Amino acid sequence: xxxxxxxxxIIALASLTTSVHAWGNEGHxxxxxxxxxxxxxKTKTTVDQLLKIGxxxxxxxxxxxxxxxxxxxxxxxxxxxxxxNAQDEPTAHPQMCGLVYPKDCxxxxxxxxxxxxxxxxxxxxxxxxxxxxxxxTADLEAGMALSFLTHYVGDIAxxxxxxxxxxxxxxxxxxxxxxxxxxxxxxxxxxxQKTIATEFAGDKAQWVDNLIASADPDGATYVRCAxxxxxxxxxxxxxxxxxxxxxSVKLVCxxxxxxxxxxxxxxxxxxxFAFARRIVDNQVLTAGLRLAAVLNTIFA
Numbered sequence: 001x002x003x004x005x006x007x008x009x010i011i012a013l014a015s016l017t018t019s020v021h022a023w024g025n026e027g028h029x030x031x032x033x034x035x036x037x038x039x040x041x042k043t044k045t046t047v048d049q050l051l052k053i054g055x056x057x058x059x060x061x062x063x064x065x066x067x068x069x070x071x072x073x074x075x076x077x078x079x080x081x082x083x084x085n086a087q088d089e090p091t092a093h094p095q096m097c098g099l100v101y102p103k104d105c106x107x108x109x110x111x112x113x114x115x116x117x118x119x120x121x122x123x124x125x126x127x128x129x130x131x132x133x134x135x136x137t138a139d140l141e142a143g144m145a146l147s148f149l150t151h152y153v154g155d156i157a158x159x160x161x162x163x164x165x166x167x168x169x170x171x172x173x174x175x176x177x178x179x180x181x182x183x184x185x186x187x188x189x190x191x192x193q194k195t196i197a198t199e200f201a202g203d204k205a206q207w208v209d210n211l212i213a214s215a216d217p218d219g220a221t222y223v224r225c226a227x228x229x230x231x232x233x234x235x236x237x238x239x240x241x242x243x244x245x246x247x248s249v250k251l252v253c254x255x256x257x258x259x260x261x262x263x264x265x266x267x268x269x270x271x272x273f274a275f276a277r278r279i280v281d282n283q284v285l286t287a288g289l290r291l292a293a294v295l296n297t298i299f300a
Contacts, residue, residue, distance in 0.1 A: 004154050007240050010121070017071045021109070022138075025064040025067065025086060025160070025189070025266070026189065026192055026196065027154060027188065027189065027280075027284050028049075028060075028063040028064050028067075028150075028154045028202055029060040029063055029155040029194055029204075030149055030207070030208045030211065030284050030288065031063060031065060031150065031153065031157075031284055031287045031288045031291060032059040032060045032062065032063035032150050032154075032202075032288070032291075033059070033060060033063055033208050033212075033288070033290025034052045034208065034211060034215070034284070034287075034289065034291075034292070035059070035150065035153075035288045035289070035291035035292040035295065036059045036213055036266075036292075037212055037292075038215070038217065038288070038290055038292035038293075038294055039291060039294075039295060039296060040296050040299075042299060042300050043059060043299040043300050044268050044297040046126070047059065047146065047299070049296060050122075050125070050142055050143045050146045051143070051146070053139045053140065053142065053143035054140070054143025054144060054146065054147060055080065055143075056143075056147065057164075059150065059182070060286040061174060062064065062113055062146060062147040062150055062151075063147070063151055063154065064151070064152045064223045065147045065151070065198075066078070066081075066082070066147060066148055066151040066152070067082075067151070067226055068204070070082070072209045073246075076121075077108070079108075080106050080108035080109055080110055081108075081109055081110065081111060081114040081148075082151075082152070082154065082155050082161065083110065083111055083155065083161040083162065083168060084099070084101075084104050084105055084110040084111050084112055084156075084161070084162050084245050085104055085106065085110075085151040085163070085164035086098065086099040086100075086104050086162055086163055086164055086245070086249040086252075087100070087104060087164055088165050088252055088253070089165065090163075090165055090252050090253045090256070090257035090262065091165075091257065091262045095253040095254050095257075095259055096253075097163075097249050097250050097253035097254075098250075099162065099242070099246045099249050101238075101242045101245070104164070111152050111156050111161065111241070112156070112158065112241040112242055112245055113125070113153050113238065114148065114152050115149065115152050115153060115237060115238075116234050116237035116238045116241060117145075117155065117234075118145040118146075118148045118149035118152065118239045119145075119149060119230075119237045119272075119294060119298065120231050120232075120234060121141055121142055121144075121145035121231075122142060122145050122146060122149065122231050122295075122298050123230060123231025123232050123298055124142070124231075125138065125140065125145075126139075126231070126298055127144035144298055149284065149294070149295075150291060151289040153244075153287050153290055153294070154174060154287045154291075156241060156245055156282070157244065157248060157265075157283040157284070157286060157287035158187060158203055158248065158283065159187060159248045159249065159256050159279075159283070160183065160184045160187050160245075160247045160252065160256060161213070161248065161253065162248035163247040163248075163249055163252045163256075163261050164254070165185075165252065165257075168184050168243070169182060169184035169186075169187065169256065169261045170182050170183075170184045170185075171185035172184075172262070172264075173266070174186060174266050174267065174268050175265065175266070175267040176190055176194075176267070176268040176273075177190075177194065177266065177268075179181070180265075183256065185258060187276070187280065188239075188269060191268075191273060191276050191280050192280050192284070193251075193264070193284055195207065195277045195280070195281065199277075206286040211281060211284065211285045211288075212285075214285070215285060215288075215289060215293075220285070220286045220289040221247055221286060222240065222244055222247065222288070222290065223240070223286075223289050223290055223293050225240035225243055225271070226240055226241070226291075226293035226294045227292045227293045227294075227296075227297055228297065229294045229296055229297055229298070230297050243295075244290065248283075251279060255276060255279045
């Protein structure tokens with residue numbers, strides 16, 4: 001997490017993100033939209049305050065800002081915060097897709113740890129002795145923490161953000177819809193974009209509304225542990241995030257690289273896409289529900 005001395009400069013950069021993020025990031029934006037839909041009224045009021053403090057035009061913009069901050073914003077030191085490198089081997093016989101924490105968390109931190117850190121900063125904002133008193137540095141830190149938490153909860157639900165196999169799939173080239181992409185990008189955006197284009201006539205909002213309509217907060221995986229993440233117990237937040245990462249890395253073996261499926265320059269055919277799109281949709285929806293549960297626990 002970024003510390004106080006750099007916050008004022010960082011938040012000034014945040015004011016530039018409206019144009020920088022014009023390209024969008026459908027998955028992260030959807031996680032933010034879904035979470036916001038399930039916020040309790042008191043939580044929503046606080047989230048709106050933090051979005052204003054952070055100079056984010058919406059929770060969707062806040063959800064994508066950490067990628068801009070890491071890249072165009074000039075902070076590559078935060079790159080490791082977006083993933084955890086499980087030592088998985090989905091092509092082995094038998095397959096191995098497990099996570100060992102904290103061993104698989106790099107020396108530069110990882111997404112599991114950063115989820116707990118961000119939740120902790122939000123809890124500090126909630127516990128301020130006089131709510132709303134002027135404390136510019138603490139407020140800015142909380143606004144950034146909301147952005148980071150929204151983004152990282154989305155990251156950890158993407159299976160290849162929990163995988164160390166060939167650089168999280170970045171080293172696996174595949175053919176998809178006649179174009180060559182790497183498997184990480186396919187699961188980050190290409191599968192999702194094809195779903196929106198073919199199933200919803202290119203209407204992203206309709207796709208998100210469809211996900212929200214299908215939501216079952218009580219049935220989503222590991223939402224219960226999210227309901228216990230109040231930001232005051234770092235170990236509890238870590239433990240919950242580890243469960244999310246473990247679920248994701250298991251999907252590397254069962255969904256991303258099913259047994260005996262992997263081969264160099266393989267093609268993502270219609271059958272694979274039909275299966276993968278359901279997994280992608282479910283992971284985006286689940287991430288939104290988990291985020292809402294954490295925010296409601298911290299702020300309600």
